[in-house]
Amino acid sequence: MFAKILIANRGEIACRVAATARKMGVKTVAVYSEADANAKHVAVCDEAVLIGPAPAKESYLRGDKIIEVALATGAQAIHPGYGFLSENSDFADACAKAGLVFIGPPASAIRAMGSKSAAKSLMDKARVPLVPGYHGDNQDADFLQTQADKIGYPVLLKASAGGGGKGMRVIEKSIDFKAALASCKREAISSFGDDKVLAEKYLSRPRHIEIQVFADSRGNCVYLFERDCSVQRRHQKVLEEAPAPGMTAERRAAMGAAAVAAAKAVGYVGAGTVEFIANQDGSFYFMEMNTRLQVEHPVTEMITGTDLVEWQLRVAAGEPLPQSQAELRIHGHAIEARVYAENPEKGFLPAIGTLHHNRAPQAVSFELGGGAAAPAAVRIDSGVREGDTISPFYDPMIAKLIVWGKDRQEALARMAQALSEYQIVGVASNIAFLKRLIESQAFSSAALDTGLIERNQDSLFPPAALASLPQLALAAVALIRSEQAALNPNHGHAGDPWLGAYGWRMNSTLHRQLGFADEVNSYAVTVAYLTDGWRIAVGDQQATAQLVERHGVDLGIKLGDHMVRGTVKRDGDALHVFSGGQHVVLKYNDPMAHAGEVEAEGGRLTAPMPGKVVAVLVAKAQEVKKGDPLVIMEAMKMEHTIAAPRDGVVEDILYAVGDQVADGAPLLAFKAA
Incomplete structure (x- = not known):
């Protein structure tokens, strides 16, 4: 058994491998990017070495650097996890050349199964049933469209070197083929460095x-x-x-x-998965092998x-x-x-x-x-x-x-x-x-x-439900108690009823209205401060509430004759209420906290998250209809299309293809018709 292995991955699989290795008495070395300096997998391994900047191609995909770290730390083997270099035959070869054991199949098996089209040819020779399709090398767009027309729609386009659902498109009509092919190839080259695709009959309920x-x-x-x-x-x-x-x-x-035969056909060693697409009648077809x-x-x-x-x-x-x-x-x-x-x-x-x-x-x-x-x-x-x-x-x-x-x-x-x-x-x-x-x-x-x-x-995806009285009561009580706890009794005013935030009034009762809102609805919660609790009213519903227990963000209240328990975690203006297996997010509308704020400038379509612009589909001054695609962004290796929210005119384009944009950045100026 190995004395030490290097884990060439991150996240839960790196933690999983480290846990098993520890159980077996094997020490582990983690590699990490600058973005993962404080990551969990770094903490759970015996050693950790910085491998490069945050982008994967500059860190977790740098096989040469990973091998250098393995040799420098005395590791005898490299576990690639999944994703990144786990199915990279050149990396497996490089490990062997460096005298390191690649904890995975031989490079020859990875190569045999790494190309979906080549793997299907191999399985065809082994008489494993295949879905009808084109798995050849001709990548001319017109030729591929002709093949798709012959197969019959719907057709599934799939990146030959792909996995994880990336570089895949279902095409329902021939007229949509070219646009889907271009999008599929963009995603494939970005994710796998190879834009070759194959086309197959898409089974309707597989x-x-x-x-x-x-x-x-x-x-x-x-x-x-x-x-x-x-x-x-x-x-x-x-x-x-x-x-x-x-x-x-x-x-x-x-x-x-069939799966064992497929593995033996390529001289497989280690863990692998043979994937099949199965019809409702019990018939099945080879799809791919994940090595x-x-x-x-x-x-x-x-x-x-x-x-x-x-x-x-x-x-x-x-x-x-x-x-x-x-x-x-x-x-x-x-x-x-x-x-x-x-x-x-x-x-x-x-x-x-x-x-x-x-x-x-x-x-x-x-x-x-x-x-x-x-x-x-x-x-x-x-x-x-x-x-x-x-x-x-x-x-x-x-x-x-x-x-x-x-x-x-x-x-x-x-x-x-x-x-x-x-x-x-x-x-x-x-x-x-x-x-x-x-x-x-x-x-x-x-x-x-x-x-x-x-x-x-x-x-x-049902319509959003109204927040219930118990959920609103939990939010109100948690908010009030946090206000009370914020006052430091060591300031010398602990006995002053005017500074206690407990709602004390001479010969009267404090009534206070708290405003909450979710993504759809607004709620006016009226709170009357009582001697031993509160009376909480929402619309025509009301009940007395008493705080029975509180441990950090967990609290229990007696609401009328019922005990209600939940967790209320505040995150900025939002109160997250977890109770009875439900989770509601209630934004607290604090008028003092937002005094003087103005509405943000409108008329600009913004990036839904950080990413790269991969296509600009309109020009300045172009008229568009509601739903027309305007810009395509790539984020986390997935494409996201920003569409026109209504009929209008593109007034300005603020980013070009290849530009990196931040979360919320305006992509173009848009004027509604």
Whole structure:
């Protein structure tokens, strides 16, 4: 076994590898960019070395620098995690040349599967079923459009060197092909340095099912069953589960055998995933092979009682696979939810900011019985802590929330409960959306396919609900108590009723109105200060409130005859109220705090987040219609189109293609018609 390994990655996978290495007595070296100087993965490793500036191409993608650090620190091996250099065959070759073990497959296997088109040709020769499509080298736009017309719409364009949903477009009509191709190629060259694409028939209601394979250097190869990753947005996975609902033993064996055959065909060693697109009738087609550990590997670990990172280290050190195919069993059901800093209601736009409050559900352990390993019923894999910043430079994942249950029904209930306990303040998150998704009829009934989210827009994105009296009461009490606590009793005025902020009045009662607002509604909360609490009224609802307990941001109030508990975290003018599994954000309208402010200048369309301008689609003085695309930005390796909010005229263009822009920067001046 290795004495020391270098982890050539960041975030939760770097923390995950470090934890397993520590368990095995292996020391770890972290590399980090200037943006990650205080990151969690830096803190949990035994050593850490600065590798370069924040942009990945100047730090985490600098294979030469990473190898230099590995040699200088005495590491014998490099674990690439996933993303960055994990599927870079040249980096794997460079490691071997430097005398370092690359903890992954041979460079030849990466090359064989790294190109989607080449991999499909290889699978065709191995008689693995393929989706109809064009996987050749001719990238002429007219030729590709002709091929797409032959395949028949809808057609899926996919970056040949891609992954993670980047460089993918679904095209419904031939007239839209050229624009989608240009956008797909821009995203592909930015993300992977290669703009080659392939075109395939887009199946209308397919399931995305992948098989976890593992091979050692002694010729052994097994499959650790399947994961269903059908629930996606922007072709990126949102929920993953194992085993796949409705999977028969015969179909599992067939897909497992095909995946093992695919791995053996390229001389595979280590952890890999063979991905299939499956029809509702049970037929399946090879899609691609990811020559690395997958983000969703924890669900496989939970149902098999294995540690796949430990398997990686052992196999890379020359040891045989820890288990044979006959020894592997499925125990229960596991689901993983990807908690992202993003705004689902705004097209899943990534978000940046500081995690001012980050409270994850408590991990829960249990015994499987029957000699199997004991995973946690609730597990959190995260690379960030409270106080950390989600930057624009990397993937905005906050954590992976993984749960286990003895069956799917128990796993669903446990996931819903865990999501109701998850609290994040400082950045927008998808937690509420995930909870709606888990509880939706479509997901809970296992009516799964890759179009589930788009097909259930109405139930997954319901109109904003009014804040309830208990939520408003919690916000009001928390605000009042924070005002009272702000007065320092050591100033010598502790006995002065006029300076106590407790609402004392001689022969009268203080009535005060607090103004709150969410994104849709405004609330006037009238508070009457009583001797032992308050009377709180909102519209025609009212109740007395008494503070019963308070521990930091957690408080309990008796509201009328009911006990209400919650967490209220203030972030600037916003009060985040978590109670009863719900999260509402109430902006406090403090007239004193905003006295003298003026409305910001209008008429300018602004950048939704920091990024780069990749296309300007209009000219100065051009007339446009509502919804017309104006500017395309790239942020976090995803393209975002800024469209005209209404009919009007472009008065000025403020940035050119290639310019970097800050969050909120005006991109162009616009005059409504």
